Amino acid sequence: MLALYTHRLLIPVGISLISVMSYAEDTSSRQSFDLSSRMVYSDVDDSLGFMHAFGIDYHKVVSNAQGDIGTLTAQLYVTRIDNLFPHPPFFDDKHDTELVTRIFNFNYTGLGKNLPNIKVGHIELPFGSEYRINTNGTLLQYTHPMNLGPKADWGVSINKQNASIDYEVSLTTGGGQSFRPDDASSYVLTGYIGTSSHHDFHYGFSFNQSKINQVERENYAVDVAYYEGLWGFSAEWLLGEKNDVNYQQSFTEINWRSPDEKQLYYLQLRLQRQFSDWSRQDLMLGTRYHFHRDLVLSAMLTYQEVQNTVQLSAQLRWRF
Helix, strand or coil: CHHHHHHHHHHHHHHHHHHHHHCCEEEEEEEEEEEEEEEEEECCCCEEEEEEEEEEEEEEEEEECCEEEEEEEEEEEEEEEECCCCCCCCCCCCEEEEEEEEEEEEEECCCCCCCCEEEEEEEECCCCHHHHCCCCCCCCCCCHHHHHCCCEEEEEEEEEECCCEEEEEEEECCCCCCCCCCCCCCEEEEEEEEECCCCCEEEEEEEEEEEECCEEEEEEEEEEEEEECCEEEEEEEEEEEECCEEEEEEEEEEEEECCCCCEEEEEEEEEEEECCEEEEEEEEEEEEEEEECCEEEEEEEEEECCCCEEEEEEEEEEEC
């Protein structure tokens, strides 16, 4: 039933917002081309895989005579993988090329400061620590793919950010990259509410309920973050259920930035318990270095203790 409502809502809301945009004046836009090359080494089968991406990152603030009425965001990438396994599910196999939609939505803000915004399109799911941090196209990741399935999905949301609170609730199709999922009954309902991320200390609560291709999930999480000088600390605690199997998970990160913000170092720990046993104990150590504002080199080492595997990733990214 939720899947049916999602499709019924998405089409008319999208048409309405496009109509509004067609009568609005273009007042502000920015765009960047984005080129990246990533290498992934795994000791499981002594394999070396690659991911190359080239795309556009476009942002446009739309206004009319009364002021700003919304923001259009479009991130579209031609992405090639070679000998990459495991790989994101929207690739057919370990050698494939796809047009990948990272984010593609319009956030309508014209209802006023006391009413929510309406976002329609390809939306990053509002859940956990990752809701506060832009990780698209970076090695630095959190828990979206493991706990939710898709990181972003086609649908609608209501959202608001102000001086005291951030919130967003989304209803999406469950198709991930595809507007229409393989299973017509698929849906994803996700929500986040928390204190403003503009503060050095903030916290939030998340929920997620979904059915995607007969896989049912239900998750509830609490996240906190604290920043002191050049140091940052964040943590997330989650209770989840996947196809009637319960699990608990914790995710912790501590990071340090150089005073000129050219260097970032971080340490992450992910623990997951299922059936009273540790199903995951992952340690991630990463770094990021800005040669200048638009050229970034990143590296990350991942050790999975339960699986006894090591993965090394490196990426060079140039935005121009």
